[in-house]
Amino acid sequence: MEYLKKTFRWFGPSFGVSLTDIKQIGVEGIVAACQDIPLGDIWPLETILALKNEIESHGLEWSVVESVNIHTSIKYGLPERDVYIQNYIQTLKNLAANNIKVVCYNFMQLIDWTRTNLDFHLPNGASALQYDPIAAAAFDLYILQRENASRSYSSEVLKIAKNYFDSLKDNERDNLRDAILAGMPGSRKLISIEDFKANHATVLNISKKELQNNLAYFLQAIIPEAEKLGLKMAIHPDDPPFSVFGVPRIASNYNELKFILDACPSPSNGLTFCSGSLGASSENDLVKIVNDFGPNIHFIHLRNVQRQDDGSFYEADHLQGSVPIEKVMKAFVQEQQRRSKSGKEVVNIPMRPDHGHVLLDDKKRQNDFYSGYSLVGRAMGLAQLTGLEKGIREGLLN
Structure with a gap:
């Protein structure tokens, strides 16, 4: 049985964590993107290849793209959205030409996540x-x-x-x-x-149903193309998974994720399972989401959150918090067992430790990396999750 593929997010040469650093902590793959391409533009073949070559020169694999961001015209259903959808499809073609086959993206309207x-x-x-x-x-x-x-x-x-x-x-x-x-x-x-x-003023005038329809329109345009290319698209849940500043959520719970998968049924239309984003709501049953949507989960973010009685939460140690991380990991190992028996699906699903505390030497370089993306904190999370996976896997086999 193959383990989950251990990956680590990297933001490029200007990021305060280098590929040399990452190589030392035992990951197989890198999660990266062409950061400098303007939103909505096509990612050129040569730019993709240059980043891929840089990653591979360190003995690592570019395992997942995170993210090919979606232009606001697509999210808001504006007349020019078809132009940006065609640009998006060409970017997917260019990624596939470089044998990069998993793409994480999100449909959040204002910002990618909200913290205070x-x-x-x-x-x-x-x-x-x-x-x-x-x-x-x-x-x-x-x-x-x-x-x-x-x-x-x-x-x-x-x-x-x-x-x-x-x-x-x-x-x-x-x-x-x-x-x-x-x-x-x-x-x-x-x-x-x-x-x-x-x-914000623009999105407040768009209803939840309209936003869902705009996402469905996008999926119905790109998923058939992704399937031809052998690409797996993996939408990231909304973070946090409840309305903030009056903006509706459309990827925050079981029913909304089901709507996304049903909008364009395909092996290429899938999810990024983020235990922290989904786990910030006590109403989400994370194990049920893994069990029911497992075949369409193409990428995994694992972190924990500690929910408080006042509605606040903070990002806890990876193995401690409100998320039943042991049960979530067990569900993924069982999903891998199912995939292994079918012989038709990717078994070593890419997983990365999401976010990380700032501790030890991270404090000396805190101004170098982006919030949530410390080196030592994430490395500790990866070690904890690797040990948890090994223990659960061996327990199920014995």
């Missing part, structure tokens, strides 16, 4: 990412100043959020703003508040 604190201090001295709904409400009400935002919150939350915001010093308000505007992995550049407001 990028340096949440843990009792052991490490730091993690955190989401606090009161801080998010304060941003919405007093920094974003969304029209009619108060209608989204109870009177109690409005009162607590005002008291919270009033208690913040100027630099703390700046930190809150910057934490939310930094939700684009792979870049140290913050989204401007003006761009955020403009984009």
Whole structure:
């Protein structure tokens, strides 16, 4: 039986974690993207090949693309979306020509993830990412100043959020703003508040059903092409898996994921299973999602979150938190056993430890890497997950 393929996300030569560093921690593959290509443009063959050659020169494989981002015209159903869909298809063709066959993407409308604190201090001295709904409400009400935002919150939350915001010093308000505007992995550049407001105003006028229809339109255009190319498309869940700033979610729970798979049934239409994103909601049964959608899970992100009674959560140690990570891992090992018996599917599903605490030597290079993507913290997570997988696998065999 093949193990899950151990991979690690890397953001290119300007990233504070090098391929030489990554090679030492025992991974097989790299998760990467052509970061500098403007959104919506075709990824040229030569650019893809150059990145692939750089990765392979370190004895590693480019296992997964994360992400080929989707132009907002596609998400919002604008008239020019067909042009960007054709560009997307050509990028997929260029990736397939370089034998890169797994593509992670997301359909989140504002930013790729939302956190209110990028340096949440843990009792052991490490730091993690955190989401606090009161801080998010304060941003919405007093920094974003969304029209009619108060209608989204109870009177109690409005009162607590005002008291919270009033208690913040100027630099703390700046930190809150910057934490939310930094939700684009792979870049140290913050989204401007003006761009955020403009984009936000647009998406608020689009219903959840319209967003789902726009995603279905995209899938029905690209999935047949991906299937011809032998590519596996893997959508990432919304993070967090509930509405933030009044924006609806369309990839946050079992029924929404089922809608995505049913929109264009195909072995190429699949999921990125992210235990942290889905696990931030107590309503999600992660084991059921693996069991029911297993054949269509093409990429795995494993991390843990600790949910709090006040609705906040922080990114916990990979093996400790609210996510039943042992049960999730067991479900994936059993999915691999099923695939091995069928003989028709990829058994060594690529998996990466998602995010990581800032600890030990990470603290000396904290300004070099992107939030959530420390070296030591993720390496520790990978080691923990590898040991967990080995123990579960041997337990099932004995």
